[in-house]
Structure formats: structure tokens, C-alpha cells
Amino acid sequence: MHANNLLLLLLAFVAAAFYVGRGRANHIAKLAGGSRQLHSLPDYHGHYTALCCGLPAVLLLILWIIFSGHVISAMVLDSLPAGQFLGDPGGRELLANKIANIAQGVLPKANQPAILVAAAEELNRLTQISRWSVTALASCVSLVGLIWARSRITPELRSRPRVEASIRYALFFCACVAVFTTFGIIFSVLFESLQFFQSVPVVDFIFGLEWSPQTAIRDDQVGSSGSFGAVPLFVGTLLVSAVAMVVAVPIGLMSAIFLAEYAHKSVRAYAKPALEVLAGIPTVVYGFFAALTVAPFLRDLGQGYGFSVSSESALAAGLVMGVMIIPFISSLSDDVITAVPQSLRDGSLAMGATHSETVIRVVIPAALPGIVAGIMLAISRAIGETMIVVMASGLAANMTFNPLDSVTTVTVQIVTLLTGDQEFDSPKTLAAFALGLVLFLITLILNIIALKVVKRFREQYE
Amino acid sequence: MNTSATFGVGTPSESDFRDTRGGDMSEIGLTKGHVTVGSVEIQAAKMTARGVNIFYGDKQAIHDVTVDIGKNQVIAMIGPSGCGKSTFLRSLNRMNDTIDGCKIEGDIRIDGEDLYSPKLDVVELRARVGMVFQKPNPFPKSIYDNVAYGPKIHGLAETRVDLDEMVEKSLRRAGLWDEVKDRLFQAGTGLSGGQQQRLCIARAIAVSPEVILMDEPCSALDPIATARIEELIEELSHNFTIAIVTHNMQQAARVSQRTAYFHLGRLIEVNPTEQVFTNPEHSLTESYITGRFG
Incomplete structure (x- = not known):
């Protein structure tokens, strides 16, 4: 059977x-x-x-x-x-x-x-x-x-305690599945990365300034060596994420403050879901919006003012990514701002503080740990975002801090290294795993910091 | 609805009248045309309320309240839960503005100035009429910053030294200085409940208000902390006008010079505290203070 x-x-x-x-x-x-x-x-x-x-x-x-x-x-x-x-x-x-x-x-x-x-x-x-x-x-x-x-x-x-215990074990088992999956992913990435580091030294990878992952199939081909310095990729990732955060943090935070503190109930009832719709748009849609609308617009705008803007600029990708991240920040910040007890607002207003003074001096400081945690989560989201940058930020591994240039990011390189027919034992493909590992470590650290901050916030108010 | 008053001075003839809360007013001796008994007006009034009605949406919480609040005196407001005493207190520094759908009719003045006139700056009003709340609500800042908050937003201190002095003076007057002088820069939320409430009082008096409103300031505190706050109220009453809402009748008797008794949104009686507790004029007041309801 x-x-x-x-x-x-x-x-x-x-x-x-x-x-x-x-x-x-x-x-x-x-x-x-x-x-x-x-x-x-x-x-x-x-x-x-x-x-x-x-x-x-x-x-x-x-x-x-x-x-x-x-x-x-x-x-x-x-x-x-x-x-x-x-x-x-x-x-x-x-x-x-x-x-x-x-x-x-x-x-x-x-x-x-x-x-x-x-x-x-x-x-x-x-x-x-x-x-x-x-x-x-x-x-x-x-x-x-x-x-x-x-x-x-x-x-x-005594059946009851036994059934009760079995429920506990069943739940524990389910929790284990999630944890073991995470470990499984980490180890698979880790082992491939170790294999990569056998052909490319760790130091060259982490501190190398040149990225050109083309390895030759035959020894006599030109440029057969390939160089795997990941710094340009991380600089690119950082640049795009920075642009995204510059867009998302102020707009997200301000809209959260407006929604939580100033907006009338009826406005809030419509504005909040409308803002959260942004979070539901598939990233690939943002991607072609960035590549086909924003990037050419920026290029033309730049030409008008005499700047040379690449048609696949970090700025375009970052701006659109920022818009994508706005609902993350606004939604999380709105939650923590609304969670600040009304008694604190009353206390401040009763001292003769204006509404804005109350928001700036009492509400925001009280909500700050939660807001910071939300921003941290948004940063890890920005660093890990792939689709927008694949479509809008280009493939050239330029080592630059100029947002008008074309840059490439870690995620874009992982995608290009692994798509298509590839040998799975060449440094070129294995490099993708090493990049993934470093990226994972970075977002992991950011998430841990965010969770720590959130925990501190909870301790303060409960 | 053909009920007769079991006690009180109201006339049961108006038995068709119903309170907006749904209670049958005639049963307990309240009538529509109720007039507050006792001495609502006094010679040296700091604040005056005349014919005040307060509504939450369609619901009327306060009916036609007229009372004076005497300068450098403590007036206690007592009454059963939900009788509107806190609502009335909050209208004295326009804290009801923050509540959606709250509407106020009538006339409230401080030193003859209309509180609800469009010309009045509510920020300035609240600096003159401070408030201490039921639950201690120190800001999540250091003790120093909590007290310095008011002087800072109102620009009362020219220099850091001025500010330090103001903070120390306020904490001393609130009887908290000796307990916190070595940890001024630690979080105000780390203090005990009673200390937090005294911190809130220090915060309120740091802007040198003329009137302090206290909304059940001791209800979240233990008896020792309560005694400490009561002493403080007694000391403060030499310089400040104080209106205190309390559920604790002994407290009202201990700290106040005048007592106002509220019942179902109406001010029933205002008289010198001693008289209210020994020889109340209105039978409802008597029923309340002797514990027949509340």
C-alpha cells in the first residue's frame, strides 16, 4: 500500500x-x-x-x-x-x-x-x-x-495531563520546524561559502575593491582570473539603501505622526489603509516603475540642469525603494505613537504645552525606541530588497558614493550569478553564496538590534 | 412614574422629568429646576463658574453649575462616581478640549477673564491653571527634566543656573528634594507611586501657576503617601488656589476649606467644609456623607 x-x-x-x-x-x-x-x-x-x-x-x-x-x-x-x-x-x-x-x-x-x-x-x-x-x-x-x-x-x-503534555510537544515540534529550517538555510549557505573561500581568500573577498566575477572556461582566455572584492557591492547596497532611508524615514515618520496625533478619526480611517496599500504592491511593479518612469525622468531632469545622470542610477532605485518602505515605517511608528499613554499627553498639555510641543518633547521621545526598531527593520528590508535594484540600478560594480551613478548591489549580483546555466563548483557561482552569507549576517545583526530595542521599549511601559 | 420622593427637597410633581442618563431624577429628590444650596459665591473668588453645562456628544454630563473658587483656598469636590466632578474640574483649564465631542455652555472666568473667549490663549491659561492627575504620569525623562519641562516650554529660565534653582525650589516645595537630590538625572518613572505623584506636583508648580487642579491625586497611592500629599496640599494652599476632586470624604474634610457636593451632573450643595460634614443643608449631601449611597 x-x-x-x-x-x-x-x-x-x-x-x-x-x-x-x-x-x-x-x-x-x-x-x-x-x-x-x-x-x-x-x-x-x-x-x-x-x-x-x-x-x-x-x-x-x-x-x-x-x-x-x-x-x-x-x-x-x-x-x-x-x-x-x-x-x-x-x-x-x-x-x-x-x-x-x-x-x-x-x-x-x-x-x-x-x-x-x-x-x-x-x-x-x-x-x-x-x-x-x-x-x-x-x-x-x-x-x-x-x-x-x-x-x-x-x-x-490520568489522561488529561498526558493529552495536555502531548499538545505541548506538538507545538514544540512546530516551533522546531521553523528554527531548523533557518539553521538548514544558514548551513547550506555556510558550506557553499566555505567552498568558495577555498578558492578565494576571505580577506580578498571582504576587503577587495574590485568585483568582476567572470572566470574563464579555458585557461588561455583573457581575464581568466576574475576578482571577487565585495566592497563595491556593499557600497552600492549601502548607497541605494541610504537613498531609500532618506526618502522613507522622514515621510514615513511624519505621516505616522500626522495619522496618530493630528488626523481626524474619519481621515485616519481612510488614510491609514491607503498608505498600507503601498505595502501590498508587488516589488516587481515598483521595479519597472523605477526603471521605466523614474530613472528616465531623473536622467532628463539631470540633463536639463547639466548633471550627467546615469539612466540606471542609484538615485532612481533608492527613491522608489524609499516609497516602498514608507508604509513599513509609518505603520510601525503609528502603532508605537498610539501606544504612548494618553496620560502623558494630558500631563504635557496641562502644563501649557502646545500640541506640537507635546508631540516633539513627550510623545516622540517616549515612542523613540519603537520608532528606531521600525527603522531598523526597514533598513534590513532595504538591504535585502532585490527586484527594484535588479531592474533599476544596473550591473556595473562602480565603487562610488555618487547617487547619480549606476551602481550594483549584493542582491543584484546574487541574481546574476545564479540565473541561467551555471556550473555549481566554480568560484563564480559559489560567490553568490558567500555574498548571501554576508548579507544574511548583516540583516541578522540589524534585526537583533531592533528586537533588543523593542524589548526595552516594552519594559518601560508595561 | 408616579413615584414620590423618598427624601430631599425636590417636588415629586415633576415626575415626567427624566435625566438624560436615564435615571429617574424625581426618585432621589432632584428636579429640573434644581438650585444649588449653600454659599456658592464668596468674597475673594479666583475663578467663577456661572450656569455651566457640559455635553459629551448628546449626553449632558454637567447641568447648570454655578460656583466660585476662592483665592488661596482649597475647594474639595465630592460625589458618587460618574457625578461629573472630574468633568467640571477639567473644564477649569480647558482640558476637555482634547476630548472629541465635548461641548461647554455657560461662563467660566479666572480673575474676571473669560476662559472660553476666542481671544484667550489656551497655552497661557494652562500655565496659570496647572493640573495633577489621578494616576501619576511623569514623562519618561529624568527627574530634573520632568520638573524643568514647564519652565523650558514657557521660557521662564534665562540661564541654566536659573533653571537649576527653579527645579530645586519646585522639588523642595513638593517635599521631594531630599529624596531625589542625589539622583536628579535618573528616570522619573523609576520612583515609587507616591514619589511620582509628588514629582507631578513639583512639575505643575514649577511654572508658578495661580490655580492647581487635582483630580483624585491620591487614589492610586497608599495611606502613607496619601498623608504626605495631603500635608503638601495644606502647605501649597497658602500660595495657590487649589481645587481637588476626591472620593475620600475624610480627605476632603482634612484638606479643604469649602466642599462642593455633586450628584448626577448637578451641584447640590456648596458650603464651608466643616458645615458640610457636620450639618449638611441638603438631604442628598447628608445621605452621601453618612454613606447611604455612593
């Missing part, structure tokens, strides 16, 4: 177990003189029975899914004569793949060596056996669990 069907079968067993357990508990309760005589409510006994029925079988199924394929292919390979292996460790895997493909009919049997066809049939036979045996075993385990749990139900059985 296929694993999915088996899972459905187990689900049916579990549902049955719940009703069996609850029925048994109800019966016992009736004998003992009402459900108050039970330690736990009948429902808990039902859940307990269901858990005893389902958990071991599901664990068994998971183990089987993980290991059965490896075990079976190892058995098949071991049955082959030793000479079939190509000698190197990869050969065994290739052979196993080939046999599996024959078995599944991906490779036609006709033009394959007879010994492999035989192995493929053996593989199919073993897989079949293993499926039926796991079906039988899992069903047995769940039935045994059901019967065992049912037999244990007595007025004294």
Missing part, C-alpha cells in the same frame, strides 16, 4: 480509537456513578486512546519513509557482482539511480544489460514486500496501541 493511503488508513484508526476510548470511558463512568468519578473527562480518555493508537504507527511510518529506500537499494546493489561498480564512491550512487530508473520504466528495459534489468525487477519486488509489510506492521502497532490504551482506562487514569 502506498504511504499516503496508509496514512489515511491510520487516520481512520485514530478516529475510531477516539470513539472507542470515549465510549469505554463513558461506560466506566456510568458504572462508577457519573463522569465526575473519572479523573479526566471522557473526551480526554478518547484523545489519549487516539494518541496511543496513532503516534507509534506514524513514527514507524516516518522511519520507514526515511530508511526503506536506502536499505532496499543497498540490498539490490549488494546482490550484484562487485565488478559492476565503477570504482569511485559516486559510481555506486549512479548505478543505484540507473537501476531505479529502469525499475520505474523511465529507461526502456530493451537496451539495458540483462543484469541491471534483473536488479531492477529485484528492486520492484523488494519495494512491494516492504510496502505490504509496513502496512501490516503499522496497522498492528496502531491496533495494539488502541487495545492497550482502552484496557488501561479506569476512573483513576
Whole structure:
């Protein structure tokens, strides 16, 4: 039986177990003189029975899914004569793949060596056996669990704490999935980066001033070396983010102050959602807005005043990114400003302070930690933003602080390094992982700072 | 609705009258044409209120209140919860302006100047009429900056030395100086509840107001801190005009020279404190102070 069907079968067993357990508990309760005589409510006994029925079988199924394929292919390979292996460790895997493909009919049997066809049939036979045996075993385990749990139900059985504990473990498991995924991503990026740092020294990467990741396919090609100095990329990222923050922080903060402190309720009811719509626009839309509207406009404007503005300027990308980030800052700041207790405003107004004096001297300082945290989150968002810069800021790794020039960012380079057909062991592609790692570390640090600041803010007011 | 007054001076004949709160006024002896008993007017009045009505939206919270607040005197405002005493207090420095839908009718004056005239600068008014709130609300700044806040926004201090002096003087008058002089630059929110409230009083008197309004200043404090604040009110009353709202009748009796009793948005009686607590003129006042309701 296929694993999915088996899972459905187990689900049916579990549902049955719940009703069996609850029925048994109800019966016992009736004998003992009402459900108050039970330690736990009948429902808990039902859940307990269901858990005893389902958990071991599901664990068994998971183990089987993980290991059965490896075990079976190892058995098949071991049955082959030793000479079939190509000698190197990869050969065994290739052979196993080939046999599996024959078995599944991906490779036609006709033009394959007879010994492999035989192995493929053996593989199919073993897989079949293993499926039926796991079906039988899992069903047995769940039935045994059901019967065992049912037999244990007595007025004294403490089902409630056990079910409660199982809920805790289930929640813990879900939390672990998120954390382990993060670690998985970190490690995959980390290992690729380490591989990269074997061909390019860390110091050259982090402090190098020239970025041209072209490596030659043949040794005699021109410019075969490639240089991987990431500084221009980080300067570019910094420049675009800085432009974005210059746009987003004042506008976002001011609009938050307006919405939270000055706007009439009816204005606020429309203005706040309208502002948050900005956050819902896909970044790719911002991207072509930047590339096709803002960048040419800036270039023409620059020409009018005698500046030479690149048609893919950091300014255009930064301006549009800033607009994208405005709702982040305004929404978060609006929340913290509204969270400042009214009593502080009253206190200030009662001293004869004007509304603006109250906002500037009392409300904003009180909300400052929260505002700073919002800005930090916005900065990490700006640094990690990809689509806008891919479309609007260009590919030339210029080492410049002039926003009118074309620059490239870390994210843009990662995209260009990894799109298209690439070898996955050249420094060129591995560089993308190293860039990703550094970028990740930077945003991680910013987020940690932001969380710390937010925590301090909470301690102050709760 | 054919009920008769169980006590009080009102005439039950106006039994068709209903309070906007939905209570049957005639039952407790209040009538539409109710007139405050006692001595509403006094010789040396700092502030005067004449025929004041206050509305929150359609709901009327204060009905036709007329009372004088005597110079360098403490007037206590007592009454059951929701009787409008805080609302009335807040109208004395226009703090009700910050509440949406709050409307005021009638005439309130300070030294003969109309509080609600368009010519009046509300900032200047609030500098003259300070306020201390129910819950201590120090700003999340240092103790020094809390007290220096008022003088700074009003430009009262020319130099840093002036400012230092003002801060010290205010903290001394609020009886807090000795406790905080070594930690002036620590956060005001780190003080105890009673200290915070005295800090708020110091903050209020730092701008040298003429009137201080106190809205249940001790309700969040323990008895010892309360006693400390009451002493302070007594000392301050030599130089300031004070209006205090309180739920604590002993407190009203201890700190005030005059007492005003509010009931369901109406001012029932204003008399010298001693008389209110020993020989109240109105039967509602008597019922309240003897604990029959409230």
C-alpha cells in the first residue's frame, strides 16, 4: 500500500480509537456513578486512546519513509557482482539511480544489460514486500496501541495531563520546524561559502575593491582570473539603501505622526489603509516603475540642469525603494505613537504645552525606541530588497558614493550569478553564496538590534 | 412614574422629568429646576463658574453649575462616581478640549477673564491653571527634566543656573528634594507611586501657576503617601488656589476649606467644609456623607 493511503488508513484508526476510548470511558463512568468519578473527562480518555493508537504507527511510518529506500537499494546493489561498480564512491550512487530508473520504466528495459534489468525487477519486488509489510506492521502497532490504551482506562487514569503534555510537544515540534529550517538555510549557505573561500581568500573577498566575477572556461582566455572584492557591492547596497532611508524615514515618520496625533478619526480611517496599500504592491511593479518612469525622468531632469545622470542610477532605485518602505515605517511608528499613554499627553498639555510641543518633547521621545526598531527593520528590508535594484540600478560594480551613478548591489549580483546555466563548483557561482552569507549576517545583526530595542521599549511601559 | 420622593427637597410633581442618563431624577429628590444650596459665591473668588453645562456628544454630563473658587483656598469636590466632578474640574483649564465631542455652555472666568473667549490663549491659561492627575504620569525623562519641562516650554529660565534653582525650589516645595537630590538625572518613572505623584506636583508648580487642579491625586497611592500629599496640599494652599476632586470624604474634610457636593451632573450643595460634614443643608449631601449611597 502506498504511504499516503496508509496514512489515511491510520487516520481512520485514530478516529475510531477516539470513539472507542470515549465510549469505554463513558461506560466506566456510568458504572462508577457519573463522569465526575473519572479523573479526566471522557473526551480526554478518547484523545489519549487516539494518541496511543496513532503516534507509534506514524513514527514507524516516518522511519520507514526515511530508511526503506536506502536499505532496499543497498540490498539490490549488494546482490550484484562487485565488478559492476565503477570504482569511485559516486559510481555506486549512479548505478543505484540507473537501476531505479529502469525499475520505474523511465529507461526502456530493451537496451539495458540483462543484469541491471534483473536488479531492477529485484528492486520492484523488494519495494512491494516492504510496502505490504509496513502496512501490516503499522496497522498492528496502531491496533495494539488502541487495545492497550482502552484496557488501561479506569476512573483513576490520568489522561488529561498526558493529552495536555502531548499538545505541548506538538507545538514544540512546530516551533522546531521553523528554527531548523533557518539553521538548514544558514548551513547550506555556510558550506557553499566555505567552498568558495577555498578558492578565494576571505580577506580578498571582504576587503577587495574590485568585483568582476567572470572566470574563464579555458585557461588561455583573457581575464581568466576574475576578482571577487565585495566592497563595491556593499557600497552600492549601502548607497541605494541610504537613498531609500532618506526618502522613507522622514515621510514615513511624519505621516505616522500626522495619522496618530493630528488626523481626524474619519481621515485616519481612510488614510491609514491607503498608505498600507503601498505595502501590498508587488516589488516587481515598483521595479519597472523605477526603471521605466523614474530613472528616465531623473536622467532628463539631470540633463536639463547639466548633471550627467546615469539612466540606471542609484538615485532612481533608492527613491522608489524609499516609497516602498514608507508604509513599513509609518505603520510601525503609528502603532508605537498610539501606544504612548494618553496620560502623558494630558500631563504635557496641562502644563501649557502646545500640541506640537507635546508631540516633539513627550510623545516622540517616549515612542523613540519603537520608532528606531521600525527603522531598523526597514533598513534590513532595504538591504535585502532585490527586484527594484535588479531592474533599476544596473550591473556595473562602480565603487562610488555618487547617487547619480549606476551602481550594483549584493542582491543584484546574487541574481546574476545564479540565473541561467551555471556550473555549481566554480568560484563564480559559489560567490553568490558567500555574498548571501554576508548579507544574511548583516540583516541578522540589524534585526537583533531592533528586537533588543523593542524589548526595552516594552519594559518601560508595561 | 408616579413615584414620590423618598427624601430631599425636590417636588415629586415633576415626575415626567427624566435625566438624560436615564435615571429617574424625581426618585432621589432632584428636579429640573434644581438650585444649588449653600454659599456658592464668596468674597475673594479666583475663578467663577456661572450656569455651566457640559455635553459629551448628546449626553449632558454637567447641568447648570454655578460656583466660585476662592483665592488661596482649597475647594474639595465630592460625589458618587460618574457625578461629573472630574468633568467640571477639567473644564477649569480647558482640558476637555482634547476630548472629541465635548461641548461647554455657560461662563467660566479666572480673575474676571473669560476662559472660553476666542481671544484667550489656551497655552497661557494652562500655565496659570496647572493640573495633577489621578494616576501619576511623569514623562519618561529624568527627574530634573520632568520638573524643568514647564519652565523650558514657557521660557521662564534665562540661564541654566536659573533653571537649576527653579527645579530645586519646585522639588523642595513638593517635599521631594531630599529624596531625589542625589539622583536628579535618573528616570522619573523609576520612583515609587507616591514619589511620582509628588514629582507631578513639583512639575505643575514649577511654572508658578495661580490655580492647581487635582483630580483624585491620591487614589492610586497608599495611606502613607496619601498623608504626605495631603500635608503638601495644606502647605501649597497658602500660595495657590487649589481645587481637588476626591472620593475620600475624610480627605476632603482634612484638606479643604469649602466642599462642593455633586450628584448626577448637578451641584447640590456648596458650603464651608466643616458645615458640610457636620450639618449638611441638603438631604442628598447628608445621605452621601453618612454613606447611604455612593
